Each structure stands twice: as C-alpha cells, then as structure tokens.
Amino acid sequence: MPSREPMPHLIVTRPALTAEALRRAVRRSGAQPLSLPGLALAAAPDPAAARGALEAAREASIWIVTSPAAVHFMRRLVPGIAADAPARVLAVGRGTARALGRLGIAAVAPERGEDSEGLLALPDLRDPAGQRIALIGAPGGRGLLTPTLTERGARMLAVHVYRRLPPRWRRAQLDAVLAARAPAATLLSSAEALGHLTTRLPPGVRRHLQTLPLIVSSERLSARAGEAGFGDVRVAASPAPGDLVAAALKRLET
Numbered sequence: 001m002p003s004r005e006p007m008p009h010l011i012v013t014r015p016a017l018t019a020e021a022l023r024r025a026v027r028r029s030g031a032q033p034l035s036l037p038g039l040a041l042a043a044a045p046d047p048a049a050a051r052g053a054l055e056a057a058r059e060a061s062i063w064i065v066t067s068p069a070a071v072h073f074m075r076r077l078v079p080g081i082a083a084d085a086p087a088r089v090l091a092v093g094r095g096t097a098r099a100l101g102r103l104g105i106a107a108v109a110p111e112r113g114e115d116s117e118g119l120l121a122l123p124d125l126r127d128p129a130g131q132r133i134a135l136i137g138a139p140g141g142r143g144l145l146t147p148t149l150t151e152r153g154a155r156m157l158a159v160h161v162y163r164r165l166p167p168r169w170r171r172a173q174l175d176a177v178l179a180a181r182a183p184a185a186t187l188l189s190s191a192e193a194l195g196h197l198t199t200r201l202p203p204g205v206r207r208h209l210q211t212l213p214l215i216v217s218s219e220r221l222s223a224r225a226g227e228a229g230f231g232d233v234r235v236a237a238s239p240a241p242g243d244l245v246a247a248a249l250k251r252l253e254t
Contacts, residue, residue, distance in 0.1 A: 007031060008252050009184040010245065011177060011212070013038040013193050015167075018068050021095065022187065025241035029249060034176050036186075036209075038193020040165040041069050041138075043076065051077050053159040054084070057134035060157060062124060063089045064145065065107065066137030071099035073162040074136060081105075092119055093239055114238050115218060116144040129153025138162050140192070166196055174205050180212070183252040189217035189239040191224050198228045215248045 008031040012019050015037050026033040044050035054077055057063060063086055065071060074081050082104040091097040091107040093114035100107040110118030119125065128149055135145055136159040146156050186209060188194060198206060213232045216222050217239035225233045236247035 006183060008249065009034050009180040010248050011036050011180065011184065011186040011209070013186060013188050013190070013197065015039045015041045015069070015164075017041045017072065022241040022244065025245045026187075029245050031245070031249070034173075034180060036169065036173055036177050036197070037167045038188070038190055038196050040167050042163050042165055043073060044160055044162055047077060050159070050161050053157070054078050054081070054136075054161065057136065057157060057159050058084045060132045060134035061086055061088065062128070062131060062133045064092070064119065064133060064135045065089065065096055065100060066092050066135070066141070068095050068099040069162055070137045071096060071103065075103060077161055088124055090119060090122060090124060092116070095240065114240075115220075116142055116148075119145065120148055125149065125152070125154075127152065131155065132157060134159050136161060138164050140164060142191075164192060166200060167193075169201075174202065177205055178208055180208075185213040185215055185248040185252060187215050187244045187248060188221065188225070189244065191221055194221065194224055194228060213248070213251045215244055215251065217244065 010026045010031045011034045012022050013036055014022055019035065023033040054074065085105045089100060089105055089107040091100060091109040094109045097107040097109040108122065110122060112118060130153060132155045133149060134157045139160050150156055197209065210229050213234060214225055214230045215234050215236055216225055217236055219235055222233045222235050234247055234251050237243040
C-alpha cells in the first residue's frame, strides 16, 4: 500500500479576530492551519471618543476603511453605521469591501494592489482637493494615506475605532509551530506582524520559522522579510486567503 503524503501545515499569522477566512481557505485546500498571530486587536481605549469620531465622519464626502477589523469595530460602536455612510466608501482591499457589503455598505476596492498605493490610484482620490475624507482604522500603520491625501488638498479626519497590540502566545501555539516540519509554510500579510514575530518570539521558535517558506502579500513585505532573516520568501498574487494558500501550496509542491 502506498504511503500517504503528509498533510501540509500552513501557519496563519493574522490576528485571531480576522483569521477565520484564511483558516477556512487553508482547510478547504486540504492543509492544516496552525495559529501564530502576529498581532492582537482590541477596541479603542475610549469608546465614547471613537463613537464621537464616527459621528463626525458623517460630514465627510468619502470614507476610507482600512481593514476588516475596522469594519468589525465600527459595527460594535454604531450598530446602524450603514445609515451614516456617504455615497463614496473606499476599502483598502477586497476583504474589507466584502465585510462592508455584509453591513449594507457598498465599497470600492482597488482591482490591483490591495495596499495604500493601489487605493491612492483610484479615481476618487486622484484629485480630492477640498473634500473631507474620513480615514477609519487604527493608529499607526504605514502612514502613507494621510500625508499624501493632505498634499493633494483633502481635509483628513482620523477615526480610530480599534488598536493593534503585540500578540501574546500560548505555549501550545509555540509548541505546534516548533513541531511543524516539511511540508509547512507561513502566511504573512502585515509588516507590523512580521516585526513582532522577529522580535518577540522565543529564539528557538523564531529560528525555526525562518527555516520554513514564507508566503507574503506584497513585494514590499518580501523585502522586509528578507531583511528580517527569512531566506525562502514567495509573493502571493494578493492578500486574499485563496491567493496566499495557492502560493503556499505551489511552493510546497516544488
């Protein structure tokens, strides 16, 4: 009887709150997901202030929503948020646009380049002079959208509905990653998560992770991963769960 091929393990580094779609894609592919969040997500420290900022955003002509997590916390703060949305709502990626759609908010996302550069190339943002734009997300990030749009003449409103925090791992999660042997790969779509994985993991776990193929969502992240000591880095077509999983399985077949 021929021996069965071992089941691939794909390490999911998205925060627990937003990782389920990727975990489902991994399971549908026949692989086994292992959770190693590179970030933790939490509500804004002052919910009243965040709710007030969302109320102020009613006066904006454009909303930019940065992530599915932002959609989750928007809904928690203002359950009927769809009634406040302007005619033009932009999402950084397709996953965010789908999450907004589930709230009844139609959103436009870049067809190519699910990142700040792709968003800035959209027609609505090429000449936003004089328009009030609400940027809904968390503090931090790359810091590209606000200065670029301000330079283009927009009046920006920062709406912080949640926050990103360093992850806290359970011993069982670390042990599962250490036990993962070929075929195994890591899926990554956040530079901030990469920073936490390379600076906060126990040295043995970090070194083991660096021996595995790393699948990233952009060329920019690929360069950062190389600088962080990852030697086998592949770039997926997009941050979408199906694209990350497909790139991982293709790498593991070689």
